[in-house]
Amino acid sequence: MMNSNNKGQLNAVIARVTETIQQRSQKTRADYLALMRKQAEGGPSRKALPCGNLAHGFAACGQSDKDKLSATDVPNIAIVSSYNDMLSAHQPFEHTPAHIKKVIAELGGVAQFAGGVPAMCDGITQGMAGMELSLFSRDVIAMSTAIALSHNMFDGALCLGVCDKIVPGLLIGALSFGHLPMIFVPAGPMPSGLPNDEKARVRQLFAQGKVGREELLAAESASYHSPGTCTFYGTANSNQLVMEIMGLHLPGSSFVNPNTPLREALTGAAAEQVLRLTKAGNDYRPLAEVVDEKAIVNAVVGLLATGGSTNHTMHLVAMAAAAGIQLTWDDFSELSSVVPSLTKIYPNGIADINHFQAAGGMSFLIATLLDAGLLHADVLTVAAERGMQGYRQEPQIRDGKLQWVAGPERSLDTDVLRSVDEPFSANGGLKVLKGNLGRGVIKVSAVKPEYRVQEGPAIVFHSQSEFIDAFQRGELDKDFIAVLRYQGPRACGMPELHKLVPILGSLQDKGFKVGLVTDGRMSGASGKIAAAIHLTPEAAAGGMISKIQNGDLIRLDGESGELNLLVDEAVLASRIVAQPDLSGNEAGCGRELFAAFRSQVTGAASGARSFGFAFAEEEA
Structure with a gap:
């Protein structure tokens, strides 16, 4: 049991690994931040655009938005989205840009859809030639994000993405414009379908020739059955956890189902908040300062504590490098020695991500890691409350309004989610x-x-x-x-x-x-x-x-x-x-x-x- 007198005191290994990363990254991080400061000089970037360039930038806008964009002190928010209507995880983003534009317009700003990025699904391309493009699609997405933001029309951005290579690619690309504040907007997991252990059983029976393709397809269709992210704890849901524990999502927004009032309210709240974080607002928080060495360590800790996707042993290294931070596999290994395993989510158990959310979700997970001194609390985030303490809260709609309230103090299902005091195992996943x-x-x-x-x-x-x-x-x-x-x-x-x-x-x-x-x-x-x-x-x-x-x-x-x-x-x-x-x-x-x-x-x-x-x- 953790000594209550030391509650919240940073673990010595977490502190040492963080310091090692900071020292290793001293020059590269300084070079990155210098580049971002240079890009931030002169206020809103469109101020420097010649009239012809600016006219091209708002030619398709209505007159009201043209008038606003002509005034350089009115914030313009870029929307970069991975929407397509074939992939269940990204289909819910179809109407999100219109919602964002409406919210921001009501607050006196402008939002423009800056660009789309490709989104492919490893579940569809498994065992097929297209799977050989999958990992490289992350870098294509990064470049596509940079192209979307390259018009220098923007004061901030909202990045809409969910699955495997999409979120890492969005962040890598966004970090090349790290002088801008940015918030990542998830779409949420689909409701639970066929239990994951039953799906795995049918797959094994098919591999053994004991059931046919018709039975296999019926099981797969009952599992992947509606808009939203697949519910097992793979790379897509690991992405959402990593974004939230890095402070790039609004608190508690990762695992709210699509097409619900709470999901819509959280998207609107992200649009409101990014305006506050611009230079035109009163709380400038550029992405480059949110993604620092402490945030990267928090991401690794969250991944280890939940047995997240092994893909992030590559993605987090690449994401960190995009911010001038040198993360190594040895850092993962050393952190794993002190980070306990706190979840049982398929394939690490039979529960799915909706069960994790119901058991206490991110607010409980973050709270227990903070209390154990396994997370850096003193980080910059995109939430109203600057440090990680704000992520102890979870969103609810009360009396028709979005509010953040204290998350549960104990897990509601210890077969799925546990505190640091009673982990499934003493080491990371x-x-x-x-x-x-x-x-x-x-x-x-x-x-x-x-x-x-x-x-x-x-x-x-x-x-x-x-x-x-x-x-x-x-x-x-x-x-x-x-x-x-x-x-x-x-x-x-x-x-x-x-x-x-x-x-x-x-x-x-x-x-x-x-x-x-x-x-x-x-x-x-x-x-x-x-x-x-x-x-x-x-x-x-x-x-x-x-x-x-x-x-x-x-x-x-x-x-x-x-x-x-x-x-x-x-x-x-x-x-x-x-x-x-x-x-x-x-x-x-x-x-x-x-x-x-x-x-x-x-x-x-x-x-x-x-x-x-x-x-x-x-x-x-």
Whole structure:
């Protein structure tokens, strides 16, 4: 139990890691802030626009907005949105810009839809060629965000996004305009459908050939059934948690369902608040100052405490780099040693994100982490109350008005959400693995303790289809470590490998000892088997994974963090790097357009970025 006399006192490890990041980032952070200060000089940016440029900027506006935009002291808010009506998570944004414009106009400002960003769905592209564009879409979104804001017409911005690469891309792009205040506006999760454990059961039965496609589609459709984010705790919902715990959402806004009065009221409140944060308001808070080293550490802590998406071991590194902050996997590992696991949300449990919200949600989670000294309270946020203490509150509509009230003092369901005093485990849900195979990540919170340590012979594959074919031929009914290589960003864009999960899960249920080592991704839905993912250096960069041969013993220890190929060093030194034919990854479904991305992308540990920053140091 935590000593009540030390309630709220910052944990020594949290303080030390933060200081280490600050010292490591001293030059790059200073360079970034200097660039933002230079961009902020001279007040509203459209003041400097020649008349012809300004006229182009408001040509399509009504006369009232033209008159306002001619006066440089009237704030103009950019709207950048990921809306499309195919993806359930983004469809609720269809009418959001009109709502924002109405609210801001009533307050005397102007809002313009500055630009849209692409939003693709990993759930749709799983196992398909389009998945090889997924990770790179984050950087396209970042560039699209920068283009949307590049007209220099704006005093602030609202960023509308939810899912996997969209929110990280929006933030990376927004940070290049960090002299502007910005608030991120979520859309919320869909209501609960088919329970996640039942969905997983049907998937495994399909993988075993015990049910057909009709039964599988019925189960999937009952799970993903309406507008809103998928309800399992994958990257989309991890994004929302990270944005809120960084102070970029209004308090309690992350997990409110779409198309409800509360959701609409929160969007309106975000529009009102961003006006207050502009230079024309009375409380200027540029994005560059909100996203600092303490906010980044808070994000990592929140991710670890909830067993969030492994994708954020890359996204948070890239997001931090965009703000001149050098975050490393070692920081994740050290923080994980003191951050307890406080949630059981699928795939770490059977509950979904709506159950988490009902149990106490973000207000309870943030409150217990603050009380334990595991979060920085003294940070700048977009909320009315500047520090993280304001995020102990949750929004409600009372007497027809939006109000923030104190969140619950205890969890309403300790099977889903717990306090730091009674965690599910003493350590965080993610762990960094190290050894002669390089470095990787494992989502230990999704794996039962008895399965976290695996040692067995390797079976090497170069594609998911090879793996599936071997399973269907009955060749995998034994103990083994699957090695799926040449799945990294340089090789093929680092697709997620979800089609492996039901098969490996079913083999484990049969009593076989199985594990996975890959330089690919498995996201927040990494499943219940021990999986070393994001392995770096990847095979296409000459990593040791490229020298593994069938039958080699591999030890994957999710408890100690060991990842080793148990082969004599002299034997390994004499081996030639495997060079499979990757030409099939180079064209089709738009992949030919991303050749430059594949050729220059950084390793997973430095964010798998296809571009650099003038103020960011690259991984050696």
